[in-house]
Amino acid sequence: xxxxxxxxxxxxxxxxxxxxxxxxxxxxxxxxxxxxxxxxxxxxxxxxxxxxxxxxxxxxxxxxxxxxxxxxxxxxxxxxxxxxxxx
Amino acid sequence: xxxxxxxxxxxxxxxxxxxxxxxxxxxxxxxxxxxxxxxxxxxxxxxxxxxxxxxxxxxxxxxxxxxxxxxxxxxxxxxxxxxxxxxxxxxxxxxxxxxxxxxxxxxxxxxxxxxxxxxxxxxxxxxxxxxxxxxxxxxxxxxxxxxxxxxxxxxxxxxxxxxxxxxxxxxxxxxxxxxxxxxxxxxxxxxxxxxxxxxxxxxxxxxxxxxxxxxxxxxxxxxxxxxxxxxxxxxxxxxxxxxxxxxxxxxxxxxxxxxxxxxxxxxxxxxxxxxxxxxxxxxxxxxxxxxxxxxxxxxxxxxxxxxxxxxxxxxxxxxxxxxxxxxxxxxxxxxxxxxxxxxxxxxxxxxxxxxxxxxxxxxxxxxxxxxxxxxxxxxxxxxxxxxxxxxxxxxxxxxxxxxxxxxxxxxxxxxxxxxxxxxxxxxxxxx
Numbered sequence: 332x333x334x335x336x337x338x339x340x341x342x343x344x345x346x347x348x349x350x351x352x353x354x355x356x357x358x359x360x361x362x363x364x365x366x367x368x369x370x371x372x373x374x375x376x377x378x379x380x381x382x383x384x385x386x387x388x389x390x391x392x393x394x395x396x397x398x399x400x401x402x403x404x405x406x407x408x409x410x411x412x413x414x415x416x417x418x
Numbered sequence: 419x420x421x422x423x424x425x426x427x428x429x430x431x432x433x434x435x436x437x438x439x440x441x442x443x444x445x446x447x448x449x450x451x452x453x454x455x456x457x458x459x460x461x462x463x464x465x466x467x468x469x470x471x472x473x474x475x476x477x478x479x480x481x482x483x484x485x486x487x488x489x490x491x492x493x494x495x496x497x498x499x500x501x502x503x504x505x506x507x508x509x510x511x512x513x514x515x516x517x518x519x520x521x522x523x524x525x526x527x528x529x530x531x532x533x534x535x536x537x538x539x540x541x542x543x544x545x546x547x548x549x550x551x552x553x554x555x556x557x558x559x560x561x562x563x564x565x566x567x568x569x570x571x572x573x574x575x576x577x578x579x580x581x582x583x584x585x586x587x588x589x590x591x592x593x594x595x596x597x598x599x600x601x602x603x604x605x606x607x608x609x610x611x612x613x614x615x616x617x618x619x620x621x622x623x624x625x626x627x628x629x630x631x632x633x634x635x636x637x638x639x640x641x642x643x644x645x646x647x648x649x650x651x652x653x654x655x656x657x658x659x660x661x662x663x664x665x666x667x668x669x670x671x672x673x674x675x676x677x678x679x680x681x682x683x684x685x686x687x688x689x690x691x692x693x694x695x696x697x698x699x700x701x702x703x704x705x706x707x708x709x710x711x712x713x714x715x716x717x718x719x720x721x722x723x724x725x726x727x728x729x730x731x732x733x734x735x736x737x738x739x740x741x742x743x744x745x746x747x748x749x750x751x752x753x754x755x756x757x758x759x760x761x762x763x764x765x766x767x768x769x770x771x772x773x774x775x776x777x778x779x780x781x782x783x784x785x786x787x788x789x790x791x792x793x794x795x796x797x798x799x800x801x802x803x804x805x806x807x808x809x810x811x812x813x814x815x816x817x818x819x820x821x822x823x824x825x826x827x828x829x830x831x832x833x834x835x836x837x838x839x840x841x842x843x844x845x846x847x848x849x
Contacts, residue, residue, distance in 0.1 A: 352564055375449035375566055377510035382820035388506075390449035397450040416452040416499075 335415025344400065344409040357389055357400060362411065368393045392416075422641050422655060426599035427577040427663030432538040434550055435574040435582035436519065436557065438511070439591035441532035443474035445511050446501050448566040457498045461488055463683075464502050471503060475591055508532075511565055518560050522553060527670075533586075535579055537668070550575045554594050577663040583615050599663060606633035606661075616657075624648050637661045676706045676714075677784030680837050685724065686777055696771060697764050698833045699783045701826055704760035707785060708814060711792075713756035714785035717766040720748035722780045747775050750786075758791060759810045760827070 344360040353376065359369045374390040374397070389400040399413035438444060442460040447453045457477035459470045466489040473482045473491075480495035488500050512531050519526045522545055525537035538546055545553070554573035561569040574586030576597040584605070585595040597605055611622045611633055628647050630636050636657075645654030656666045678699045682692065696719070707714055723745045749770040757763065767783050774781075813825045823834045 372451050374451045375445070375507065375510075377449075377507050379506045380821075382818070382824070384821075390451075392451040397452050416450050418452065 334417070335413055337413060338411050340411040342400070342409050342411045344402075355387070355402070357391060357409075360400065360409065360411065368398065422658060423662065423664050424641075425662070426602055428599040429577055431550060431575045431577050431582075431596055431598060432546070433576055433579055433582045433665075434536045434538065434554060435533065435576075435579065435586040436515070436536070437533040437572045437574070437583075437586045438515065439570045439572060440472055440474055440478070441511070442472040442503060442508055443477070443501075444569060445507055446504070447474060448568040449507060450501075453499060453501075454568055457482065457495050459488060459491055459498055459500050460503050461500050462503050466492075466500070511569075514565050515561065515571075518557060518564065522557075533583075535582065551594065551596060558592070558594070578660065578665040579667040580615060580660045581663050584609075584613075587613070587615075597663075602663065603634065603637070606637055609633045611636065621649075633661075673710060673712065673788055675784050675786045676703055676710075676712070676788065677718075677782060678702045678706075679720075679780060679782030681780045682778060683836050692774075692778060692781060693768060693771065694829055694833050695837055696767060696781055696783060697827055698830045698837045699781065700764040700767050701760040701823070701830065702837075703783055703785055704758065704763050704810075705814070705817075707788065708758055708791075708810070711790060712788045713758045713791045714763075715754075715756050715787035715789075716750060716752045716785060717763055717770065718748055718750040718784045718786065719767045719770045719774070720746065720782045720784070721771075721774050721778045722746050723775050724777045724779045744779075745775055749773060752787065756789065756791075759806055764827075 340363050342360045342362055344357050346355055346357045348355055353373070355376075356373065357370050359367055361367050370391045371394045372392050374392065376387060376389050379386050379388055385404045387402045387404060389402065391398050391400060395417065396414055397416040398411060401410045401412050402408070403410070443458045446458055446460065447456075453474075455476065456474075457480055458474040459477055459482060460472040461468045461470055466487075468488055470482065470484055470486050470488060470491055473484065477491070477495055477498055480498075482491045482495050482498065488498075492498050492500075508531055512528070515534065516526065516528060519534055519536050523536045523538055523541045525540060526534060527537075528534040538550065554575060558571055558573065561571055570592040572586040572590055572592065573594040574582045574584065574588070574597070575595070576582040576585050577599075581597045581602075585597045586593070588595045588605070611617050611625060611631070612619070614633060614636075617625070625631075625636060625648055628639075628643060630639055630648070639648075639658075641655055641658040643654075644657050645652070648654055649657065659666050680695055680699060682695065684691075725744045751766050751770055753766070763783070763785060817824050823830075826834070
């Protein structure tokens with residue numbers, strides 16, 4: 332299987348909010364270790380529902396690895412839940 | 419069936435079939451940028467011994483096929499990346515695709531999670547006048563704009579659903595083809611019988627038995643031959659019409675059964691562990707029929723077993739059911755009263771499962787004889803049924819609000835992590 336890491340790490344995210352097809356665009360995030368990751372591209376954003384709570388999942392990359400960020404729209408929190416696809 | 423038409427349908431094509439290419443692998447490559455251009459295989463479990471559900475085009479080019487075990491695929495494609503399926507992602511893409519298709523016609527039918535049909539016959543004139551090829555190209559572009567730049571789809575345009583699907587499979591990936599009465603014979607001449615949707619090994623043998631070896635011979639066969647010698651039913655007439663571009667597949671089928679199955683997560687699991695998993699499947703099945711406003715009257719449980727030690731693996735036509743040493747077992751029960759609660763399904767399934775064989779590999783539960791849950795007839799047990807209905811509705815409401823399986827039987831605690839939701843192939847009712 333792919334060597335992805337499953338995480339549940341609270342992260343600080345700088346995002347741009349606007350209009351159009353992608354109204355929320357994460358720009359960069361800071362991990363618990365203090366390391367900053369600059370988002371080079373958003374692969375896909377899709378919502379998931381946990382009961383009536385919507386969590387938006389952002390699959391992003393910094394060019395060296397792929398990451399999964401999850402934004403809880405009720406609690407307004409960001410979590411890093413996966414890291415993988417390093418070559 | 420109405421009078422058979424012997425000519426080819428020469429109307430302007432008004433049916434469009436859209437098929438996402440290697441859907442689940444493409445969606446993963448869209449989401450995970452660093453997987454693009456790499457061979458990717460989607461599997462349902464995080465293990466090397468599982469079957470491949472979808473492979474990316476890069477993997478297919480290396481000889482990886484669907485149904486192959488991941489560990490075997492890695493032998494012929496060493497760089498293959500195995501990814502566990504993520505149904506929420508595919509469901510999102512399905513809904514985006516459906517939204518786009520709905521912009522062009524009120525007559526859209528999704529055939530499965532990754533393909534759908536737009537019927538333009540009753541679309542506004544302004545849309546039809548643009549021409550379906552132009553609309554097809556626009557839909558391709560919209561998929562890239564609204565989902566992501568790695569998304570590709572095949573578009574097929576024809577006079578009926580069958581030919582539109584055939585057209586969509588001509589140039590993968592990212593093709594756009596039109597089949598009309600003018601190029602129909604040339605297209606058939608380039609295909610094998612099994613390239614036609616609905617013609618697999620069994621139907622191919624039936625056709626070959628009467629000397630029909632190619633799609634062109636199939637097209638030229640008389641309706642009488644197809645009806646009385648090949649398909650031995652009205653199916654023969656339908657094929658005669660379908661091949662000529664006349665519509666016979668514009669039908670919706672009623673929901674007749676619902677169920678779930680699960681390949682056990684261990685060899686020779688103890689009976690009580692299997693029963694817990696069966697209970698979870700019953701809960702999922704109950705939720706399925708209630709979500710569609712149905713009640714059931716029959717329950718079937720089934721199981722397949724591992725090959726018994728010492729028996730030789732010998733695949734024969736018919737797949738796993740035909741494997742020597744492996745057994746398919748089932749039992750069913752029909753009730754006089756309709757039911758819909760998880761508890762009612764489970765109590766019957768559990769009773770039936772007592773006779774299940776040892777060494778079980780796969781289990782499944784299916785409910786059948788479904789009908790609409792609107793029977794106004796008062797039964798002798800009216801109060802009892804009303805009370806059960808209130809409890810079931812309350813549980814469903816809580817689970818809808820706070821998440822699946824927030825309230826469930828104590829028996830299935832922890833089983834939900836094992837029996838996880840998988841890709842819903844086939845019906846799109848639950849998407």
